[in-house]
Amino acid sequence: MKINHIHDFNLHHEDAFLALQMELKSQIQLTKTISNNSLQNCAGVDLAYWEEDGESVGVCSMVVLDVNSKNIIEKVHSVGKINVPYVPGFLAFRELPLIIEAAKKLTVDPDVFLFDGNGYLHYHHMGVATHASFFLNKPTIGIAKTYLRIKQTDFEMPDDEVGAYTDIVIDGEVYGRALRTRQGVKPVFLSSGNFIDLESSYQIAMNLINQESRLPIPVRLADLETHALRKYYQENKKLAE
DNA sequence: GCGACAG
DNA sequence: ATCTTGTCGC
Numbered sequence: 001m002k003i004n005h006i007h008d009f010n011l012h013h014e015d016a017f018l019a020l021q022m023e024l025k026s027q028i029q030l031t032k033t034i035s036n037n038s039l040q041n042c043a044g045v046d047l048a049y050w051e052e053d054g055e056s057v058g059v060c061s062m063v064v065l066d067v068n069s070k071n072i073i074e075k076v077h078s079v080g081k082i083n084v085p086y087v088p089g090f091l092a093f094r095e096l097p098l099i100i101e102a103a104k105k106l107t108v109d110p111d112v113f114l115f116d117g118n119g120y121l122h123y124h125h126m127g128v129a130t131h132a133s134f135f136l137n138k139p140t141i142g143i144a145k146t147y148l149r150i151k152q153t154d155f156e157m158p159d160d161e162v163g164a165y166t167d168i169v170i171d172g173e174v175y176g177r178a179l180r181t182r183q184g185v186k187p188v189f190l191s192s193g194n195f196i197d198l199e200s201s202y203q204i205a206m207n208l209i210n211q212e213s214r215l216p217i218p219v220r221l222a223d224l225e226t227h228a229l230r231k232y233y234q235e236n237k238k239l240a241e
Numbered sequence: 242g243c244g245a246c247a248g
Numbered sequence: 249a250t251c252t253t254g255t256c257g258c
Binding site: 121122145146149 | 247
């Protein structure tokens with residue numbers, strides 16, 4: 001698929017990262033409603049890391065699912081050296097290079113991308129799901145497994161029922177939801193990435209939950225895929241020595 | 242010094 | 249994210 005060129009990553013300092021986040025946050029659009037009926041396919045995105053010759057290496061995999069049949073339409077991935085360290089609030093800068101590289105390999109255009117991480121639920125509304133949307137030009141949704149505490153605001157635990165949620169409100173604004181995707185399992189933290197509203201994000205995410213995981217199927221599959229790919233690359237590395 | 246900290 | 253064993257439950 002075609003990728004927007006909005007900026008490169010030759011900037012490696014937090015103040016530059018912050019300036020870029022402030023610039024992009026003004027372009028976020030969270031009013032669009034997207035119904036499950038209008039959805040054809042949905043992509044899940046995740047990364048895994050390991051060390052190789054003292055360097056950090058990562059693999060990003062995208063799994064595209066047909067929303068109706070729940071069948072896998074396409075799988076792509078990218079591998080490469082990771083040059084940016086993880087800093088809370090700046091995850092996108094670490095993961096985007098491989099995300100973009102993987103997206104370029106897609107032959108289908110997913111209607112929506114689901115990310116392992118936050119979107120609007122972020123210090124500056126610029127989680128990886130939101131930031132990636134500017135490159136992908138597609139609606140994105142963020143699904144984080146642990147809570148990112150913003151302005152000392154804790155989340156309210158939702159009831160232990162499938163689909164139950166509590167809005168995460170900070171300074172009077174709804175950032176996202178603590179969402180119980182499965183009964184008896186810890187909630188996930190849902191937020192819009194971009195080009196979609198929170199309620200649609202919720203409906204789409206819940207429609208992709210099965211008994212396998214608390215994560216939407218495409219994200220879960222991408223998660224499994226990155227682990228399998230890491231194992232594959234590490235074993236090939238050993239064979240090469 | 243201590244706690245916080247998406248992945 | 250990753251390092252790791254057993255263990256409880258469907």
